[in-house]
Structure formats: structure tokens, C-alpha cells
Amino acid sequence: xxxxxxxxxxxxxxxxxxxxxxxxxxxxxxxxxxxxxxxxxxxxxxxxxxxxxxxxxxxxxxxxxxxxxxxxxxxxxxxxxxxxxxxxxxxxxxxxxxxxxxxxxxxxxxxxxxxxxxxxxxxxxxxxxxxxxxxxxxxxxxxxxxxxxxxxxxxxxxxxxxxxxxxxxxxxxxxxxxxxxxxxxxxxxxxxxxxxxxxxxxxxxxxxxxxxxxxxxxxxxxxxxxxxxxxxxxxxxxxxxxxxxxxxxxxxxxxxxxxxxxxxxxxxxxxxxxxxxxxxxxxxxxxxxxxxxxxxxxxxxxxxxxxxxxxxxxxxxxxxxxxxxxxxxxxxxxxxxxxxxxxxxxxxxxxxxxxxxxxxxxxxxxxxxxxxxxxxxxxxxxxxxxxxxxxxxxxxxxxxxxxxxxxxxxxxxxxxxxxxxxxxxxxxxxxxxxxxxxxxxxxxxxxxxxxxxxxxxxxxxxxxxxxxxxxxxxxxxxxxxxxxxxxxxxxxxxxxxxxxxxxxxxxxxxxxxxxxxxxxxxxxxx
Numbered sequence: 001x002x003x004x005x006x007x008x009x010x011x012x013x014x015x016x017x018x019x020x021x022x023x024x025x026x027x028x029x030x031x032x033x034x035x036x037x038x039x040x041x042x043x044x045x046x047x048x049x050x051x052x053x054x055x056x057x058x059x060x061x062x063x064x065x066x067x068x069x070x071x072x073x074x075x076x077x078x079x080x081x082x083x084x085x086x087x088x089x090x091x092x093x094x095x096x097x098x099x100x101x102x103x104x105x106x107x108x109x110x111x112x113x114x115x116x117x118x119x120x121x122x123x124x125x126x127x128x129x130x131x132x133x134x135x136x137x138x139x140x141x142x143x144x145x146x147x148x149x150x151x152x153x154x155x156x157x158x159x160x161x162x163x164x165x166x167x168x169x170x171x172x173x174x175x176x177x178x179x180x181x182x183x184x185x186x187x188x189x190x191x192x193x194x195x196x197x198x199x200x201x202x203x204x205x206x207x208x209x210x211x212x213x214x215x216x217x218x219x220x221x222x223x224x225x226x227x228x229x230x231x232x233x234x235x236x237x238x239x240x241x242x243x244x245x246x247x248x249x250x251x252x253x254x255x256x257x258x259x260x261x262x263x264x265x266x267x268x269x270x271x272x273x274x275x276x277x278x279x280x281x282x283x284x285x286x287x288x289x290x291x292x293x294x295x296x297x298x299x300x301x302x303x304x305x306x307x308x309x310x311x312x313x314x315x316x317x318x319x320x321x322x323x324x325x326x327x328x329x330x331x332x333x334x335x336x337x338x339x340x341x342x343x344x345x346x347x348x349x350x351x352x353x354x355x356x357x358x359x360x361x362x363x364x365x366x367x368x369x370x371x372x373x374x375x376x377x378x379x380x381x382x383x384x385x386x387x388x389x390x391x392x393x394x395x396x397x398x399x400x401x402x403x404x405x406x407x408x409x410x411x412x413x414x415x416x417x418x419x420x421x422x423x424x425x426x427x428x429x430x431x432x433x434x435x436x437x438x439x440x441x442x443x444x445x446x447x448x449x450x451x452x453x454x455x456x457x458x459x460x461x462x463x464x465x466x467x468x469x470x471x472x473x474x475x476x477x478x479x480x481x482x483x484x485x486x487x488x489x490x491x492x493x494x495x496x497x498x499x500x501x502x503x504x505x506x507x508x509x510x511x512x513x514x515x516x517x518x519x520x521x522x523x524x525x526x
Contacts, residue, residue, distance in 0.1 A: 024098045025091040026110045030081075041105055043131070049079045050110060051175035052182070055132040059119070067120040072142040073113065074151070075171040077133040080109040080119075085126030092116040093152055102128075113171075116148050133175055158515040161503050163465030166342055168507035173403065177349070180395040187391075195391035199398040200354070203338075206321075206401065207330030209356035211363040214389025215370050218317040218339025221353040222250035224387065225313050225335045226285065228365040231256050235284040237313075240270040241473050241492035243289045247315050248474050256284070260475055262489045266432030268445070268499075269296050271491075276304035285311045290319035290329050292469070293345065293411075293442035294433065298324055298332045313337065316356075320346040321408045323438035330356045340389075340397055345411070345442050346404050348393040407506040411441040414504050414513050418444055421517035425526045427451065429498075443469050444504040446520075452498050455523050462519045467501040 028049075031042040043049055059068055080089055082102035090099045093115040100109050111117060119128065134140070142148040150156050170177070184195055196214050204212035215221050231237065237251040241260040251258045261274040268291050275286060286305065288296035301312065312333030316322075319329040320338065330336040340352035357363050368375050373384025422430060429447035433439060448455045456466050473492040475484035486493070502516055 022112065024093050024096065024112055024115050025089065025100055027100055028108050028110055030106050030108055032106045043079065043081065043108060046179065048108060048110075049131060051077050051133040052178045053079075053131045053133070055135045057130050057132075059122075059128040059130070060126070062122040062126065064122075064124065066122070067118055068122075069117045069119045070143075070145075072116040072145075072148040072151070074140050074142065075113050075134070076137070076140050077113050077175065078111045078117070079131040080111065081105065081107075081129045081131070083127045083129055085123035086121070087119055087123070087126050087128055088121040090118040090120065092118075114152070116142075116145065116152075154509060154511055158509075158511050160463030161465065161508070161512045161515055163467050163501070163503045164343060164505055165507065166347075168505070172507065173399065176399050177396055180399045181392055184391045184395045189391055191388065191390060193391055195398070196389055196394040199389075199394040199401070202398060202401060203354065204356060206404075207328050207336070207356050209331040209336065210358045211356070211360070213355045213357075213363055213366045213370065214394060215353045215355060215366075216387035216389070217351045217353040218315075218337055218341065219246040219250055219353070220370070220385075220387040221317075221337035221339070221355040222246065222287070222313065222315065223253045224366045224369050224385075225337060225355055225357075225362070226250060226254045226256065227369055228335075228362050229285070229311055231284050231311075234282060236280065236282040237285040237287055238275055238278050238283060239287045239474070240289050240291075241475055241489035242268050242470070242495050243291060243315070243474060244317070244470060245474055245477055245479075246317075247287055247289055248480075251285075251287075257282070258474075259283070260484065260489060262491045263495070264432070265491050265494070266429070267294055267434070268292065268431075268495055269294065270301075272297055272300040272304050275301065279304065279308070279310070283308075283310055285313050287313045287315055288333070289315040289317075290322055292431070292445055293319050293322050293440040294431075295319060295322050295324035295329050295332075295437050295439070297434070297436075311335070317341075317353075318344065318442040319440060320344060320442075321404055322440045325436045326438075331358065334359060335362055340393065345408060345440050346397060346400055349396050350393060352389050352393045352397065353387075354389065408440040410506040411504060412439075414506075414508060414510075415439075415441045415444055417510060417513045418446075418502065418504070418517065421514065422446070422520060425521065425524050427524055428520065441504055443467075443501045445469060445499045445501050447495070447498040448500055449494070449498040452500050455520070456500055458523045459516070459519055462522075464516050464519050465503060468499060469501050470499075471496055 033040040083105045086103040089109050200212040231254050233255040235256040236259045237256050238259045239247050240263050242263040248258045259278050261278050262271050264271050270288050314333040314336035316329045316336045317339035322329045335357040338354045340348040355366050369384045370387040373380045373382040459466050473496045
């Protein structure tokens with residue numbers, strides 16, 4: 001195992017251990033209100049059930065000695081209430097079985113996802129109500145116990161691996177997201193407000209930044225930062241040639257000149273020696289991109305700038321939670337732009353972005369620019385635009401932020417699995433990792449010079465999704481035709497022709513990654 005792979009080493013059984021020790025079924029006491037005309041029993045979603053209810057059904061008149069249930073659910077969560085009589089509930093998962101008796105209507109049993117359930121020992125008069133987190137979905141059922149055991153143990157055969165399936169995340173935390181969005185809808189505050197402010201404060205603290213301004217998307221965050229610094233015609237902004245085009249588009253939008261520099265061949269990150277050579281009298285900003293979740297070398301950048309009055313704008317759109325020498329991306333430069341596009345490590349349910357900064361004046365100006373140039377309603381001090389993070393997305397992001405570190409740790413585990421499984425394959429180059437970096441693996445890019453397209457096609461035929469980040473470098477994009485020439489940035493061009501992103505998402509299983517590894521090795525005959 002290489003040194004950089006060893007640096008990523010973490011126990012691979014953390015998630016399995018957490019699942020194996022978590023409670024399968026919880027007994028909760030409901031609110032009961034005795035009244036002269038009867039007893040009222042209340043099961044609140046937030047206090048008792050813990051998930052939104054989308055289906056309800058009841059079980060009654062079960063013949064003596066008969067049982068019900070006898071099936072498992074992959075993602076469905078349920079709440080059982082015995083309104084009359086009694087019933088025994090047996091719940092199994094992860095090699096454990098928990099049994100509860102429901103004998104009174106003031107008590108409910110809340111069952112976790114991923115469990116097998118059996119109901120037995122019904123009394124003659126029993127009436128059982130079941131509240132479910134989702135409407136009927138046959139694909140979620142497992143009706144054969146042996147099949148459930150295989151699924152529960154992670155031994156189901158893998159026949160295909162999607163590059164990314166956002167529906168998987170929704171299955172894991174969909175209930176939390178739905179409750180968060182419902183909270184916003186009930187508030188009636190659909191633009192701005194406490195929800196946005198709360199997320200801005202939390203994410204700023206997470207990034208070790210002084211303040212955060214939520215905006216419409218990552219491109220807006222970059223553009224508004226440049227505008228806040230009055231960057232415009234006659235100014236130059238240094239940008240890596242290998243990045244998503246938004247890094248350059250923001251500079252063009254404010255009328256400044258994009259100065260591209262080539263990148264390192266093993267990381268794809270901005271080559272700081274070329275940055276030093278590119279800095280001139282008109283340089284106002286350098287935009288390091290923390291590409292694929294790997295931080296750029298910020299100390300080397302500072303040395304290249306050498307104390308000159310040049311702003312550093314981090315493009316951290318792929319680096320939520322990444323660390324450089326122990327410090328999180330987002331608090332390393334004069335400002336940092338984040339995207340919350342759904343595929344990001346911290347993704348919204350649509351577009352969203354934010355600008356982090358340590359400078360009060362920059363934050364205030366970005367907020368004003370993003371709100372029609374206004375600090376108070378109908379008073380527009382400067383020429384602004386409409387670019388705001390809405391409360392629904394802020395609530396979603398705040399909920400997901402609670403899971404981000406765990407998801408990033410899982411990404412690192414899967415990256416290590418790739419490093420171990422794909423080592424020493426002739427013709428395949430693995431991503432470089434600097435000793436001072438703690439990447440969050442937004443993308444796991446491998447290089448297959450000369451055979452990238454054939455490898456992607458081979459994987460697709462075997463059911464494995466893959467992606468290319470990015471097939472066309474910035475200087476060869478059609479919108480920049482005539483500004484640069486082919487051959488101007490040879491490393492960026494070579495990466496565009498050889499990089500292939502393999503599946504890596506917190507919801508991928510070890511067996512899925514092993515399936516990908518086997519297909520890659522098969523292609524190379526290794």
C-alpha cells in the first residue's frame with residue numbers, strides 16, 4: 001500500500017458496527033389525554049414516530065395461532081400501535097432479534113429501516129394500526145427470509161454499479177429532509193429568514209470562516225466575490241486550465257481577463273510554479289480550485305504571491321470538508337465559493353451556493369450585490385442582481401451538514417479500497433494525494449492514457465457507470481474559440497484525454513467498489 005493510501009486508512013467496519021449496535025425497535029410512550037367522553041391518544045411525528053407518515057393500514061381478526069408480517073423492508077420505517085388487545089412483535093437485522101409486546105394503546109413500537117418483522121400471538125380482539133414512512137412499494141419488500149439474510153449481510157450479488165444514484169441518499173435521510181422542508185413551509189418564510197441565517201452561521205463555523213452568504217449557485221458565488229472586490233476591465237484573474245468552466249466564466253462576467261495556467265499531472269491542481277510566472281502588474285486575483293475534493297497548496301500560493309496586493313478566491317465547490325494542513329477549505333483565502341449542486345458532497349435538492357469570507361466588508365457587499373444591490377427594501381445603492389439561497393434549500397443543507405463528516409469518512413474508506421485494489425496495474429495511473437492534504441473525494445479520477453474511452457465503454461458494457469471530469473479543457477471550450485490555441489496547456493489537454501471518474505459515493509457498498517475494481521483489472525488483464 002502506498003504512503004498516500006495509508007494516510008487514508010480508516011476502519012472499514014464503522015458503518016456496519018453502527019448498524020449492528022443500533023436499536024432495531026424502540027418502544028415509545030404516546031400522549032394520552034383522559035376526557036369525560038373518552039380517551040384521546042396522540043402520536044406526534046416529531047416526538048414519537050420520527051418520520052413522516054405516508055401510509056396507514058390496520059390488522060384485525062387474525063385467527064388464533066396465526067402470524068402476520070413475515071417480510072423485510074430495505075428502507076421502509078414503521079410504527080406499530082395495538083389499539084385493542086395484544087400482539088408480539090419480533091424484529092431482526094444484523095444477526096440480532098428484538099422482541100416487544102404491545103399490550104396497551106398508549107405505547108407504540110417504532111421499527112428502523114432494513115429489518116425483518118413478524119407479528120404473532122394476536123389476542124382474539126386485537127386491532128393493530130401500522131404507520132409507514134412510504135406508500136406501498138413492492139421493490140422495497142423482501143419476502144423470502146433467506147434472501148433477506150443475504151441482503152442483510154451484504155451478500156446479494158452485484159450485477160451493476162451506478163456512477164451516482166441520488167435516490168439512494170433520499171432513502172437514507174429522506175424522512176429528515178421532509179421534516180425540515182415541512183418546517184419551512186409551516187413558517188411561511190420562503191425567502192431569507194432564520195432558516196437561511198442558521199445554515200449560513202453553521203456552515204461558516206464548519207469552514208472556520210467568519211461569515212457566509214448564501215447565494216443562488218457556485219458561479220454566482222465566484223462572480224459576486226469578484227464584483228465585491230471591484231475586479232473588472234483591465235484586471236487579470238489567474239485560473240487553472242483544468243477545471244469546470246465556471247471558474248473562468250465568473251472572470252469573464254465581470255469583464256476581467258482570464259489568465260490560464262497549467263496544472264500538476266498527478267493531481268490536476270494548479271501548478272504554483274506557473275502561477276508565480278503568470279503574476280503581473282494587472283493581476284488582481286488568483287483562483288485556486290480545490291479540484292475533486294483535494295485542496296490546492298495554499299502556502300505555495302502565498303509564496304508565489306509574495307506579499308503583493310492580490311486576492312485569493314478559493315473555488316471550493318468540490319471541497320466541502322476538505323482540509324489543508326489541518327485547516328478546512330473555505331477559510332484559507334480572502335474568500336471561498338461553494339456550490340451546493342445536488343451531486344456535491346454537501347448538495348441541495350436543486351441549485352444553491354455560498355460565499356465564505358473572513359472580511360466583514362466583503363461579506364456585506366456580496367450580500368448587498370446578491371439582493372438587487374439593496375440593504376433595505378426599495379433602496380438600491382449599487383447595481384445588483386437576484387442571487388439568494390432559499391430557506392427550503394438552507395433547511396435541506398443544514399440537515400445534510402449533520403451527516404457530512406460521516407459521508408466524507410465513508411468516501412475516504414472507498415477511496416482507500418480503490419487504492420488497494422487498483423495498485424500496480426500497468427497502464428492505469430491513480431490520483432496523487434499530497435501528504436498535507438485530507439481530501440474528501442468528490443471524484444475519484446484515474447488516468448488511462450490512450451485507452452480511456454475504451455475503458456469507459458468496457459465498464460458500461462459490464463454495468464459500471466463512469467464519468468469524465470472534464471472532457472474539454474477550459475481553453476478549448478467553444479465559447480473561448482480564438483482566445484487560446486490547442487497545445488497551450490499540454491497537461492490540461494492530456495488529462496482531458498485520459499481521466500475517468502470511477503463510482504464513489506457514500507451510498508456505494510464495499511462489494512460494489514470491489515465489482516468496479518474487478519472490471520477495471522479485467523480490462524487491463526491484471
